Amino acid sequence: DQQVKQNSPSLSVQEGRISILNCDYTNSMFDYFLWYKKYPAEGPTFLISISSIKDKNEDGRFTVFLNKSAKHLSLHIVPSQPGDSAVYFCAASAEGNSGGYQKVTFGTGTKLQVIP
Amino acid sequence: EAQVTQNPRYLITVTGKKLTVTCSQNMNHEYMSWYRQDPGLGLRQIYYSMNVEVTDKGDVPEGYKVSRKEKRNFPLILESPSPNQTSLYFCASSLSRLLNTGELFFGEGSRLTVL
Numbered sequence: 001d002q003q004v005k006q007n008s009p010s011l012s013v014q015e016g017r018i019s020i021l022n023c024d025y026t027n028s029m030f031d032y033f034l035w036y037k038k039y040p041a042e043g044p045t046f047l048i049s050i051s052s053i054k055d056k057n058e059d060g061r062f063t064v065f066l067n068k069s070a071k072h073l074s075l076h077i078v079p080s081q082p083g084d085s086a087v088y089f090c091a092a093s094a095e096g097n098s099g100g101y102q103k104v105t106f107g108t109g110t111k112l113q114v115i116p
Numbered sequence: 117e118a119q120v121t122q123n124p125r126y127l128i129t130v131t132g133k134k135l136t137v138t139c140s141q142n143m144n145h146e147y148m149s150w151y152r153q154d155p156g157l158g159l160r161q162i163y164y165s166m167n168v169e170v171t172d173k174g175d176v177p178e179g180y181k182v183s184r185k186e187k188r189n190f191p192l193i194l195e196s197p198s199p200n201q202t203s204l205y206f207c208a209s210s211l212s213r214l215l216n217t218g219e220l221f222f223g224e225g226s227r228l229t230v231l
Contacts, residue, residue, distance in 0.1 A: 006158075034219075043120070043206050043222030044159070089159060103174060104220065106151070106159035 003027045004092050006107040014115050019077040021110050023090030026071065030092040030105075035064060035075050038087045038109070047088075048075070080114045087111045118143045120223035122207050128229045129197060137192045137226050139207035147210040148190040149174070149220070150182065152203040159206065165190055197230040204228075 005024045013019045021035075031052035036044035050057040050064045050073070057064050063076045077084055090107040120141045129135055141148065149164035151174075161174030165184040179201055181193040190209075194201060204227050208220040 004158075036220075041224070043208075043224050044220075045222070046219040049219070091159075103161060103164065104149070105161070105175070108156060108158035 002108070003030075004090055004105050004107040006088075006090055006110050008110050009108070010111040010113070012113045012115060013080045015082055016079045019075075019080045019084065019112055019114065021075040021077075021088050021090075021112065023073045023075075023107055024071060025073075025092050027092070027094065027105075028071070029094040031095065032093045033064070033066060033073050034091040034093075034104070035062075036089045036091060036106075037084075038089065044089055077112075080112075082114050082116050085112055085114045118221070120207055120209055120221050122205070122223035122226045124226060125224065126227050128231065130231050131198055132196050135194050135197060135228075137194075137205055137207075137228070139190045139192065139223060140188050141190075141207075141209040141221070142188065143209065143211065143221065144187065145209035145211050145221070146187070147212065148184065149208045149210075150180070150190070150192050151206045151208065152176065153206065153225075154203050162192065162205075194228075197228075199230050202228060202230050 003026050034049040035047040037047045038044040048059050048062050048064050050066050055066050066073045087109045089109045091104050093104045123138045146167050150162040151159045153159050160176045163182040165171045206225050207223040
């Protein structure tokens with residue numbers, strides 16, 4: 001049962017344009033969402049996060065939008081650069097009974113290619 | 117340099133031969149976790165540890181064991197590996213056992229092949 005879904009396995013975007021990566025989740029208990037970026041032969045690296053009390057979080061060229069009613073979040077990259085070419089994982093977590101976000105559930109990933 | 121170190125990075129083994137993948141972090145992090153990455157399935161959590169001597173199952177714990185005797189180390193043990201455990205494994209850590217920021221620091225990965 002895939003609780004976090006990234007329905008687009010791949011995405012190609014021209015350099016300078018906007019990249020939009022989408023993510024859907026099914027577990028209504030999730031209240032913290034993250035995006036990670038992964039280059040080949042490296043571990044994932046944290047990119048940006050958003051709490052469920054917000055609907056938008058921005059960090060430079062990266063903005064994450066959260067639509068709780070639709071259980072949907074998206075990552076916008078503007079402008080896209082060739083160095084952004086990587087696999088992007090959406091992740092979600094819920095606060096555990098003893099406090100803290102113990103289990104982080106990842107999506108299947110979207111491979112972004114930014115064409116120069 | 118702050119890092120999460122996994123060893124070995126690459127391993128080919130045979131069914132049933134016990135193996136251990138080590139993970140060590142030098143950031144004094146409380147929280148550590150193991151994931152496996154498989155095509156079409158993304159990253160799935162195997163086990164996690166909130167602190168020394170505290171471990172718990174993730175989503176796919178079958179066939180794996182872990183231990184957390186020291187804060188910096190979190191080895192993944194495959195007592196009797198099988199071909200369906202062929203995968204890319206990642207160890208990750210986080211400063212706070214409460215994982216307040218959600219920011220995980222990942223190792224570079226260990227590619228395991230079980231024949």
